[in-house]
Amino acid sequence: MAQRPWRRTGMKPPAPAAVGVLLALALLALIHLPPPPEHSLFPLPASSPPAPPREAAAPLAAGQALRKRRPAPRTGPRQEQAPGRSRRRRGMEGDSAPWLSADDLQKMRLLSRGRVVSKARVPAHGQVMRVRLLAVGEAEGDADGDVSAASPGGECQDGRCGLIKRPGDLYEVLAFHLDRVLGLNRSLPAVARRFGSRLLPYSYTDGAPRPVIWWAPDLQHLEDANNDQNSCALGWLQYQEMLQPHRLVARDAPCSSIPHSEWSRLALFDFLLQVHDRLDRYCCGFQPDPSEPCVEEMLHEKCRNPAELVLVHILVRRSAPSRLVFIDNAGRPQHPEEKLNFRLLQGIESFPEAAVATLRSGRLQSLLLRSLRLDRELWDSQGGAQGLSPLLQIIDRRAQILLRHIQEHNLTVFEDSPP
Template identity: 40%
Template sequence: MAWRGRFHRPRVFVPSGHCFRRCNLPKRTLTAALVCALYLFFTQVDLFFRSPTWTTAGRNQVTPRGVLNLGLLNQASAVPTRANVVYITLKSKRLKPANIRGTVRPKLRRKVKRTALPHSNSQNVSETEPPVSSIRIYSRTPPPWLSAHDVGTMRALAGAKILRVEQPPGAPWPLLVFEETRLEESKAACGLALSPVDSVEVFAFHLDRVLGLNRTLPVVSRKLAFLHDGQPSPVVTWEASLDSDGVSLTWVEYQKSLKQRCWVQNVTPKPESGCSAVHHYEWSKLALFDFLLQIHKRLDPNCCGFKPRQQDGCLEPGRHFECARRDGVRLADMVRRRHDPRHLVLTVNKGYFDRNEDNLDFRLLEGIKELPECALSVLRSGRLREKLLQSLFLDQTYWESRGGRPGIDKLIDVIERRAKVLLTFANGHGIGTVDMNE
C-alpha cells in the first residue's frame, strides 16, 4: 500500500472529459465554442503559411474566397488558392467587329470565255471586269526621272478600259482605243499592242528615263485576254502627231552632218552643209541608247558592225553584202513629231540582251565626238542598277513576267557590262561630255 500511495496519480490530472461532464450546461457550451474558434483560427493560419503566395503580401491579400491580386482590382478578377472554391467570372460584352472598307474578301466572279479578235478594221471589246492598273507607286511621289505625264500615261495604258480594237491598214500591231480618263496629266487615248516577244520595249522606256534622254514613248506591260492568249504584251502610247515619213539619210550624209554640228547653239546651218532639221545632240543620245541595248535597225540596218546571227534578222539574201557599199546604206526608223522636227522620237526599240561583249556593234558610235553628260553621270555613279530596279518595279506585270528581282537583275547585268565598255571606249577615243538639255 505504501508503494501504491507513493506513486498514485495526482488529482490535478483527472481526465478532462470527466471535468467537462461535471460542469454545468452554460460552461460546457462556452467551452465548446471556444475550442471550435481556436481550431478554425489555427487551421486558417496553417493554410496561409502553406500557400505559395504568402510571400507576396505586398501585392496579394487573403480573402475568404482565396487570394486577391491587388494589381488586378480594376479587372475584378480573383485567383482562388483552393480548388473547391467557387467564384464568378465576369464576361465582357462581345462586340460585333466593324466592317472596315477594303478588308472584306470580294466574291469570286465566274470567268467569261473570251473569243479571239477577228480580222477587221474595228471591233468592240466588252470588258466584264473593271480595269485595274498594274502600276504600283507606294511613295507620295514617283521617281524624279518620271514626269507626271509619264505616270498618268502609264496608269492609263495599264488600267484604262478598252472600248474597241482597230487594225489600221498596213500597221503590224492592233490599235487599242481606251475610254477617256479624267487624269489631267494623262492624254493617252490610244495604244499599240505589241507582241509579247517585244517586251524589251518596256525596259527601253525605263532605261531612257533613268538616263535622262526622254526620247521614247511611255510603254507598259498588260495582259489582254483577247490578244496573244492573255500573255503580257507591251502597250505603247500612240501619237497622231508622229511623222510617218521620218528622216531620210544615207550613212555618208549622216556622217557629214555629225561633222557640221547642225543647229548647235541655235546657229542656222548653211544650205550647202547638208544638215537635216535634226539637232546635232539627238544623234549622240541615239547612239548611246542604241549601243546599250544593241539596237542596230536605225544606224546599222544591214548589220555591218558585228557578226549577225539568225535572230538578228540580217541574213536575208544579199543584205549583208551591201556593207561593201556602206556609204549608200540608208538609215531607218528616224521618227519625229510634225510640230517638233528638231528632236527624234525613238520607236521600235527592240534591243538584244543575248549579244556577247566580244560581238558588240561599235559602228553605232562611229562619228560620235560627245555624249550627253546626264547619261554618263548615271553610268559613272554606280547607281544605274538601283534606279532601274526602282523604276521597273512600278510596272508589276512586267516585273513578274521577267521572273521578279532575279530576272530583272540579269537584264541589268548586261546593261552594266556594256556601260563599262562604253565608258572605256569613250575614254580611249577622246569622246567628251556635253550638257545636252537644250
C-alpha cells in the same frame, strides 16, 4: 421576373464543373486550328480551294516570244478586271521616280488601265494592234477633240491611243525606263499589260503580258509609201558627213533640223540596248547569225557599198522637229559581248553629260529597278528584282564598255539643254 430558358423547357441548370469542362474543350479546339496562310491579311475561308502554284516567270528577251502559257478553256469573252483590283496598279500612284514626269505617269496610267473602245491593224506591222483607250470612268463623249476615223489614226489625234505589240517585245518597256533614268527623254511611254477586252482577238487576251506603247499623234512621216517610217530620208554617208565637227549643214539638207546632240543621245541609247534597226539595219558593224533578218532579207550584202546604206526609224514630232523620237526599241538583250556593234558609235564625238554621269555612278541597276518596280505587270511577270537583274547586269556591263570607249578615244561630254 423573366424565367431562364432552362426553366421554361424543364431543363436543369448546368453544374459548374460541366461548364468548366466545356470551356476547356473549346480552348483546346482553338489551339489546334490550322494557322492562316503566311503574308495574308485576309485568310481564305475553309471552303476555298488552295491557290495553284505560280508559274515561273518567262525571261524577258527581245525578238523571241515569252514562254507560252496554256490557256484555260474559254467559255466566253474574258472580262477586263475591275478598276482598282489589279496588283499592277499599286505602283503608279505614289511611288513615282523623279525622272518620270507627271505627263509620263498620266500616259502610263492610260496605257495600263484604259478601257479598249476600238481597234485597228497597223499595215505592214504583223501582230501590232492600235487601240483607242479611255480612262477609267470616262465616257466616249467626254474625250476632247474626238474625231472620226476617216484618216489612218484619225481617232487617235487626242492622244488616247496605244500600240499593242508582241509578248517578245516586252524589252521596249525596259527601254523606256532606261531612257528616262538616263535623262534622254526621247522614247514614248510604255507599259506591260494583260488584256481581256471583248474587242481584241483571243491571241491578245490569252493571259500573256504584252507591251503597250503610247501612240504619238503628231509623228512626222514621209509621204513616200516605201519610206514612211522616216521623217527625213538620210543615207549612211550623208549621216557621217553631217556628224563631222564644225560642219555647217545646209538648211535644205535632209534632217538638217536635227542637231548633233540628238544623234549622240541616239547612239548612246542604241549601243546600250544594241538596237541596230536605226543606224545599222544592215548589220555592217558585226558578223550576224544566218537567222538575223538582215541576212535573211539579203541586206547584209549591201555593206560592200556604203552608198546604198540608209537610216531607218529616224522620226521627229511636228511639235518638236529638232528632237528625235525613239521607237521600236526592242533591241537585243542577249546580244553577245564579243559582237557588240561599235558602228552605232561611229562619228559621235561627244555624249550627254547627265547620262554619262549616271553610267559612271555605279547606280544604274538600282535606279532601273526602282523605276521598273512602278510597272507591276512587268515586275510580277518577270520575277521582280531577281528575274530582272540579269538583264540589268548586261546593260550595266555595256555601260562600262561604253565608258571605256569614251576614255580611250578622248571623247567629250556636253551639258544637256533644258527640255
